Amino acid sequence: MSEDHRLQISFVVNGRPVDTEIEPHLLLLDLLRDKLALKGAKRSCDMQVCGACTVLVDGNPVSSCTYLAFEARGTDVTTIEGLADGEKLHPLMEAFIDNAGLQCGFCTPGMILAAKSLLDLNPRPSVEEVKEYMRGNLCRCTGYKKILESIEDAAQRMQG
Amino acid sequence: MAIVGTSTRRPDYLDKVTGKGAYVGDLEIPGMAHAKVLSSPLPHARILRIDASKARALPGVFGVLTAHELGDMDPYYGSDIKDRPIIAIDKVRYEGEPVAAVAAVDLETAEAALDLIDVEYEELPVIATMNDALTDGAATVHQSNLCHESHYEWGNTEEGFAEADRIFEDTFTFPMVYHYSLEPHTVIARYDELGITVWDSAQHPFLVRNELARLFGLSLNRVQVVVPYVGGGFGSKSYIKIEPLAVALSREAKRPVKLAYSVEQSAKTVRRHAASITLKTGVRNDGSFVARDCQIRLDTGAYADNGNRVTDRCADQVPGPYLWPHLTVTSKGLYTNTGAAGSFRAIGGPQAAWASESQVDMIADALGIDPLELRLKNLGAPGDVIRQGKNPLDADIATGLKEAAKGVGWAGRGAKPVTQEKETKRGIGLACSVLNAGASPTSTALVRLHADGSATAMVSTVEVGQGSKGVMAQIAAEELCIPLEKVGVVASDTAIVPYDRSTGASRSTTLVGLAVQLGAKEIKQQLLDLASKHFEAPEDKLAFADSSVVFGQESITYAQLIRQMFGGPAGELMGRGYVTPQTEGPLKGLPVFWEMAVVGAEVEVNEKTGAIRVLRLVSVSDIGKAINPKQAEGQDEGAAMQGIGHTLFEELIYEDGQLLNPNLVDYRVPSFEEVPDGFETILIENEDGPGPFGAKGIGEGPIAAVAPAIANAVFQATGVRIKELPLTPERVWRALQAGTSGGHKVDALTEG
Structure with a gap:
């Protein structure tokens, strides 16, 4: 790829402005992981099924493994590294810890970010609504039960 | 016990929810x-x-x-x-x-x-299937297409069949399954x-x-x-x-x-072995099991990987937790030109239980006996030798099965659940098996008590999601009588931590946990020696409490004892834990323990589409002592959900040696949508395991028993018996069509 084809993009990641030059085909996941050293988003299925690479773009969950970094220009991107308020964990993080809503943790950053977008849209979802919204995030360890309990608990904490 | 038995916060969780944990x-x-x-x-x-x-x-x-x-x-x-x-x-x-x-x-x-x-x-020429591998004159993947064979028997199976009133012969097949660790x-x-x-x-x-x-x-x-x-690992x-x-x-x-x-x-x-298992079972009219002949074929693919052990363990598990007067088991691992098969959670267990527990249900139906009663009649009790040459059964399967039956609402073979919806039928099924768990007792640990009274446990157990770092810390803290937050765990670096055989076979809490406990005890002995000199008192007058050794009204902290020993604020004590086949206690012989696999399932079958919905799923495990109950439940929930996957839709499909579905779109794994409305894990705690504080391992049992429990529930719902997995809508629909039009439908059940 010659230098001529590089694109300049500006966007905000976890509240901080980022200006960088990218190749047009660069994926958002690779930009975050390799250039910005944000390793929380994980690569797994590579085809927008598993949700391990989920990040929020202007608050909406996207699979960063199939999302061009260029498409993120001018947006506000949140990764798992940007969710805590300094030392203070986000209520979803607290709820996942207290309810054992994770095991190996590989799906967890994507799972928590997807859950955040759900609770932002629908602060008190029913179990059926959680299952429906979260079906794009796979977990192979937990059997999902304790993730459902974590999200329900987080919803209560966020109301609290 | 204040720390063991409590769902304490796992030390790895903070790393993982913040995205800081490194893979x-x-x-x-x-x-x-x-x-x-x-x-x-x-x-x-x-x-x-x-x-x-x-x-x-x-x-x-x-x-x-x-x-x-x-x-x-x-x-x-x-x-x-x-x-x-x-x-x-x-x-x-x-x-x-x-x-x-x-x-x-x-x-x-x-x-x-x-x-x-x-x-x-x-x-x-491509050896695409096990049948190809066994064809006379076929090409060979290696020198031969037979990778491994195991055989054992007792009694005289032919004489047993002659004594039997009824003989049942059925073949069950199990698909290739992909672990998909994320x-x-x-x-x-x-x-x-x-x-x-x-x-x-x-x-x-x-x-x-x-x-x-x-x-x-x-x-x-x-x-x-x-x-x-x-x-994620799962083998x-x-x-x-x-x-x-x-x-x-x-x-x-x-x-x-x-x-x-x-x-x-x-x-x-790597994938799970596909299997074809033929069971010939002789029983008396009163339901007593007399003789069984088990012929197992497992597809290990292009390379053995761990296929020899899977072949052996499937053979060990196929008779189920029953007492057989006469038994013959032959298990063959075969090479084919497909990706290699190796360990997958409960190696050989799901294949074995799928065949055995489906057939037990079929026998119950044919004899007109309640399938729960038939199982209870033939189950081994704790202390019974269910496999000659192996340790006696140490799990109370009957209690577990009754708990599962109660949990899932089992009310007898004729009492199937009613549904108001026209095109659906409901049914309940049960299944039970045992896994010879623990691999081998070869584990060590090093526990270090630092000069400030904090400690580090060093183990090779891999934190694969099961929560070993937390459990090892709980065990060390409890044994050393120090606060949990004072214990750190260093794990899985072979240049630093001492030897452990493996992280798998439900063994870590039992064996590595025991090594940690032994290491902590060795430190306590050193503390007693030091305190005995300090107080000029015999060891039997000393006790441990709150990071201190206590003598009557006096006490001295661990930190003070260590500083006395080293002459300043420095130094540390080290405790070794060796777990070997010679370790005192119940580790002589194998298996390390028998892991119960007990599941009850209620399903709803849509007769128009063949789709199965799992409404309720209850699994029961005998854990001895749950060190961290919530994460123990999580282990079984995860195992059960993986079982739902291979029961309903998971299958790697090879055609002429080409894998047709090597991605997550074409190979589906369970999502939130498969979570049963009622999803329960029951833990039996009798503090009777060989591990620390009476613990024994869990986390594999449910995956072995889910498929037969669901298929048995489908049978109760529809009267149709399916002997192949997965139970896809198409397969179920075709079976329903054949069952209603082809005269194969067995429906002795009455609406309850």
Whole structure:
């Protein structure tokens, strides 16, 4: 790829402005992981099924493994590294810890970010609504039960 | 006990919810190159020629590995059977087998180099199925198509059949299943003049170390295997997988190399054995089991991997937890031109229980006996020898089964649940089995008590998600009488922590936990010696409480004792824990413990579509003592959900040796939508296990019993018996059609 084809993009990641030059085909996941050293988003299925690479773009969950970094220009991107308020964990993080809503943790950053977008849209979802919204995030360890309990608990904490 | 038995906060959770926890793919090693593998497009072919000269000449390429570069070593490896070459030599045995590997400055360059490698193949006849493998005069994958065979028997099965009133003979098949740990196989390897270091996503770091040392001719101390957090294993990262390839490539490229597989490559690297199991079972009219002949065939694919143990363990498990006067079991692991099969959670267990527990239900129906009663009548009780030459049963299956029946609302064979919906029918099914768990009792631990009274437990158990770091800390804190937050755990670095055989077979809490407890006890003995001198009192007048040794009204802290010993604010005490077959207690003989596999399921079957919905699923495990109850439940919930996957839809589909569904769109795994409305885990705690505080392992049982429980529920709902998995809507629909129009439908049940 010659230098001529590089694109300049500006966007905000976890509240901080980022200006960088990218190749047009660069994926958002690779930009975050390799250039910005944000390793929380994980690569797994590579085809927008598993949700391990989920990040929020202007608050909406996207699979960063199939999302061009260029498409993120001018947006506000949140990764798992940007969710805590300094030392203070986000209520979803607290709820996942207290309810054992994770095991190996590989799906967890994507799972928590997807859950955040759900609770932002629908602060008190029913179990059926959680299952429906979260079906794009796979977990192979937990059997999902304790993730459902974590999200329900987080919803209560966020109301609290 | 204040710490053990409490759902304490796991130390790994903070790392994981914040995204800070590092997995191998997150690591950067200075000078690291990136690797790509050229895979065989053919399932069985002779390699006539490989020309990698253009790839080697590509700028940015540091090294290309083919069989040619391995001429100075014996490049065959495997957990027991050394049949797998580091990279294909002379021929390929499955579609996807590594033929060449490139290390380059970046992945794009490595990918470009692969396109420049020219390989000429001569196709060989493909052994696509187990039937192909057994055909007279068929081509062979290796010298023979028989990888491993095991056989045992007692009594006289033929005489047993003569004594029986009824004989049932059925064949059940089980599909190839993919683990899909979200983190695919990933390794960083560094080979240099000092030795080998690998940063590895592995469950058995010491077995990886031993095999790499053997392959590359190094002493054990010169091979270091470092395992950070592992993104799921379920057996897929047991023994040794792509590590030798990465090390050989690093040797060739003369720098560290990262090899990160895709889901497709991982699915072809290891899977669960497909099975065909024929059971001939003789019973009396009163339901007494008399004799059983079990013929097992398992498809181990192109390489043995751990197929020999899977073949043995499936044989061990196929009789179920019953007392058989006469028994014959023959189990064969067969090679085919498909991706290798190895360990997968409860090795051999789901295949065995699928056949056994489906047939037990069929026998109950034919005899007109309640299937719960039939099982209870024939189950072994704790203390009974259910397998000759093995430790007696130490799990109370009958209690577990009754709990599951109660939990799922079992009300007898005739009492099936009612539904108001027109096109659906409901049913309840039960299943029970036992797993010979624990692998072997070979574990060690080192516990260090520091000069400030805090402690570090050093173990090789891999934190693969099961929560071992937390559990080991709980055990050490409880035994040492210090606060949980004062215990740290260092794990899974073979250069630092002492030996452990493996992380699998539900063994870590029991065996490594016991080693930690023994290490802590050794420290306590040292503290007693010190305190005895300090107080000038006999040891039997001393006690432990709150980081101190207590003598009457007086006490002295551990920190003070250590400082006294070393003459200042420094030093530490070390306690060793050795768990071996000679360890005092119940570890003599095998298995380490019998793990109960008990599940009850309620399903709803849509007769128009064949779709099954699992409404309720209850699993029961005998855990002895739950060190951390919430995470123990999580283990069983995860196992049960994986069981739902292979019961309802999971299946790797090979056609003529080509894998047709090597991705997550075509190979579906359970999502939130499969979570049953009622999903319960029951833990039995009698504090009678061989592990610390009476613990024994769990986490594998449910996966073995889900499929037969669901199929038995489908039978109660519809009267149709299906002997093949998965129970896809199409398969169920076809069975329903055949059942209603073909006269095969058995419906002795009345609406309850």
